[in-house]
Amino acid sequence: MKIERPRGTRDFLPEEMEKRREIERKMRKIAELYGYREIQTPTFEHLELFTLKSGEGIIEEIYAFKDKGGRNLALRPELTAPVMRMFVNECSVMPKPLRFYYFANCFRYERPQKGRYREFWQFGVELIGSSSYLADAEVISLAYDIMENLNLKFDLHIGHVGLLRxxxxxxxxxxxxxxxxxxxKKDSKGLEDYLNTISIDRDLEGKIYDIIELIGDRSIIEDAKGIIPNFDFEYIxxxxxxxxxxxxxxxxxxxxxRGLDYYTGVVxxxxxxxxxxxxxxxCGGGSYRLAHLFGVDTPSTGFALGFDRIAEICELQAEKPKVVxxxxxxxxxxxAFKISRIVREAGVDAIVDVMQRSLKKQLxxxxxxxxxFAxxxxxxxxxQKSVAIKDLKTGEQKIVKIDELRDYLKSV
RNA sequence: GCCCGGAUGGGGUAGUGGUUAUCCUCUGGGACUGUGGAUCCCAGGAGCCGGGUUCGAAUCCCGGUCCGGGCCCCA
Known part of the structure; x- marks a missing residue:
């Protein structure tokens, strides 16, 4: 009987894994260059962690289940809430700011589409403890560096929920x-229809339209000042x-x-x-106050990158190591097994025949x-205490002493 | 959860209400028991699943599953 993959999940073959690992390696490297250190949280958590953050409606979109002890659990649908939970549980007295990064799979019960799967990976960071604009600047700069380094073609949009709030x-x-x-959702038609059905102040309605249409370089701050003069634009x-x-x-x-109200400032x-x-x-991120849900009120800033989407559009190709x-x-x-050990000691990948096939088939x-090489x-x-080494690209073959094999492999 | 379109060996495909389902690739073996890429030969392997219509279904119909596109959602 043939068993299929569950809906929305994927198998990754070696070629794709090599590319994904290469992308992951670059992301880690850059995060570490900024002083962020990796953390890991459990694959499943108490369901309440996520309903507390996002509301009961979220249960429909989550892999939630009861374990044998009757506990309500859920596979993590994202990592910000788990990281904040971890922070409150065990890091709240560590010196601020804290710089964490993570790379992990998440699960959502949604209709799969291109770039949307039921099991997917996120790479993200959280900078915990600062409410300064510098925290936003650092996190944005970090996300930007990663995307630039991967040669992605992207548009970065920065806003501030404080204006609309x-x-x-x-x-x-x-x-x-x-x-x-x-x-x-950028649903301007839906917004217009909705605003028409409620009794909203005409002046306010106009201001909403004016604000959400403001997209551009920093000169739009002046326009925004005209619309909302009592907002403090200094931070931006x-x-x-x-x-x-x-x-x-x-x-x-x-x-x-952002639909959810724990986002406080820059998004x-x-x-x-x-x-x-x-x-x-x-990529999505911003500043938020989430820790207070679990008992400690601490300002944080972070982002998450959609790893699978990035892997899909990233042109990068992993370098293939030398194989003998x-x-x-x-x-x-x-x-042959003995020789393979010598090759591996030289740091070169060695593949030995395990099929007992003819020399011709092995080649x-x-x-x-x-x-x-073969x-x-x-x-x-x-x-003669030697082996023959054949360059499979040129077809050239030479005899090398086994004692000199290690040095020879390093020279090619 | 909703709408639209798909599904034939591991991958890519052809065709058809009616003998043994086409071709390419692939995999294993051989021609060739001291040397790869070429060629030839042999072998392996398929109509998503379940029901219905029919003398007969892979083909037509219905339901489901999975994939692609869109909606909902997007923490």
Missing amino acids: LLLKDVEENVASKIMRLID EKLCDCLDSIDVKYNLDFGIA FEAYAKEGLGAQNQI AIVAFKGLENE SYANDIKAD IIVGEEELK
Whole structure:
């Protein structure tokens, strides 16, 4: 009986894994260059961790289950809440700020699409403890460096939820939340229809439209000041100064909203310019206050990169290591194993025949797997304490003393 | 959860309500028991699953599964 993969999951073959690992390696490297250290949290958590953060409605979109002890658990749908839980549980008295990064799989019960799977990977960072614009600048700069380093073609949009929050401060909470979600979706038609069905102040309605249409360079701050004069724009201006000074390219976009209210200030998103269709957001982040849900009120800033989407559009190709195939005549299998150990000690990948096939088949296999060299183990050569080394690209072959094999392999 | 379109050996495909399901590739073996890529030969392996219509279904119909595109959602 053939068992299929569960819906929305994937198998990764070696070639793809090599590419994914290479991308992952670059992400880790850059995060570490910024002083971030890796953490890991459990694959499943108490369901309540996620409902506390995102509301009961989230259960529909989550892999939630009861364990044999009757506990309500859930496979993690994201990592910000688990990281904050970990912070509150065991790191709250560590010296601030804390810099953490993670790379892990997450699970969501959603309809799969291009770039959207039920098991997917996120790479993200959290900078915990600072409420300064410098925290936003650092995290944005880090995300930007990663995307640049991977040669992605992307647009970075930076906004501030404070503007819309201030505009909507006198609006009933669930109405404001609904408006924020429509803005988040960029559903201007839906927003217009909704605003028409509720009795909203005409002046306010106009201001909402004006604000969410503001996208562009930092000069739009002046426009925004005209619309919301009582907002303190100093924070945003300082952030822009900092990002400009390190040549981060971005657009301000005051139409970036977040449906959930723990986002407090700067929010940012990056979109791939090509290759992903409807699911083109590859990065999302911002400043939030989430830890207070679990008992400690601490400002934090972070982002998560959609690893699978990035892997899909990233052109990068992993470098293939040098591979040597050890081929032996019948009866010399153990000698081949001995030689393979010497090759591996030299730091070169060695593949030995385990099928007891003919020399011809072994060489053919070496060719198929794109080995760089074949080391041929035969009676004649062994008598001289040597092996034959064949360059599979040129076809050239030479006899090398086994004692000198290690040095020889390092020289090619 | 909703709408649209798909599904034939491991991969890519052809064709058809009616003998043994086409071709390429692939995998294993051989021609060739001291040397790969070429050629030839042999072998292996398939109509997503379940039901219905029919003398007969891989083909037509219904349901499900999975894939692709979109919606919902996007923490």
